[in-house]
Structure formats: structure tokens, C-alpha cells
């Protein structure tokens with residue numbers, strides 16, 4: 005009998021109880037002031053709602069973990085798009101100096117999200133038969149950015165970007181590469197980069 009009595013008491017209590025959504029909003033601090041006061045007063049006398057809030061806290065603590073964006077989701081991944089050399093973007097990057105170099109075809113220009121990339125493939129003077137890539141990245145914070153050159157998923161070489169956004173990769177055999185610039189918040193992929 006005591007059990008039935010408790011249930012009945014609980015049912016009676018709960019007639020005056022705010023609904024779960026209201027309790028949830030109360031807990032999250034989303035209610036207007038007068039409603040907040042009202043529910044605070046109610047919680048002072050209602051063990052059921054207190055328990056419901058406690059359960060809500062546990063639930064929120066558990067889901068908060070799964071709602072945390074994963075590392076991958078926090079990083080913006082941009083696939084670089086090749087754009088014609090020269091033109092407006094080219095002069096913005098100061099590439100005419102590169103383009104003046106006799107015999108070279110000029111730098112490869114890319115756009116990737118907020119970033120602009122200029123890659124100039126040259127003969128590596130220190131390693132006969134090998135190539136080098138002189139790169140420049142603008143439009144993004146250059147600190148803590150690493151530049152990796154991959155050949156069939158294997159990292160061939162990796163360097164840190166300098167403060168002005170320049171990097172230099174040397175001693176590269178001809179081939180098809182993927183260049184990845186990665187940092188704490190961004191990742192830029194230059195796919196199918198052919199060095200010949």
C-alpha cells in the first residue's frame with residue numbers, strides 16, 4: 005500500500021510540475037526571469053523535478069562528450085583549385101618576379117578556401133636531375149603550418165612554413181605528388197601535382 009500511496013503522491017505532485025522541456029530550458033538558463041524564479045520555488049518543494057534535473061544533467065554530460073566536434077571536424081579541409089597564372093591574383097601574389105625568370109613556365113597558382121598558393125617547380129641546382137618546389141601561401145595565418153609532399157600516400161618530405169608563408173622543397177625526383185599544407189585549423193590539399 006505504501007507503494008501505491010507514493011505513486012499517487014508523485015502523480016499529484018507532478019500535476020503542478022513544469023514539463024520536461026521547461027525544466028530543460030530552466031537548467032540551460034534559457035527561461036525569462038519570472039519563469040526562472042517560479043521554477044526555483046517549485047524545485048524547493050518538489051523532489052521529482054529535482055530528480056528530473058539531476059537526470060538531465062547526467063544526460064547532458066554524456067551527450068556533451070559526443071557533441072564535441074572531433075579533431076577532423078574542427079579542421080577546414082580545402083582542396084586547392086588550379087587557377088591560371090598571372091592575372092589579378094598573380095599580381096596580387098607578386099608573381100611577376102617569378103614569371104620573369106627565363107625559360108620557366110611560371111608558377112602554378114592555386115586557390116584553396118581563403119588561401120592562395122603559388123608553387124614554382126624548378127631544377128634543383130644542388131641536386132642535378134632533381135627538382136625543387138618554391139612555394140608561397142597567402143591568405144591564412146602561416147604559423148604552425150606544415151607542408152608535406154606525398155607520393156602515393158607516402159610522405160616524401162615535410163617542412164614548416166616560414167613566417168612570411170614561404171617554403172622550399174628540394175631534391176625531388178620527377179613524379180606525381182600530392183601536396184598537403186596542414187595546421188591546427190586548416191588543411192589544404194593540392195592533388196595531382198606533377199613534377200617533371
Ligand SMILES: [Zn+2]
Nearest residue numbers: 021050052053
Ligand atoms: Zn515538480
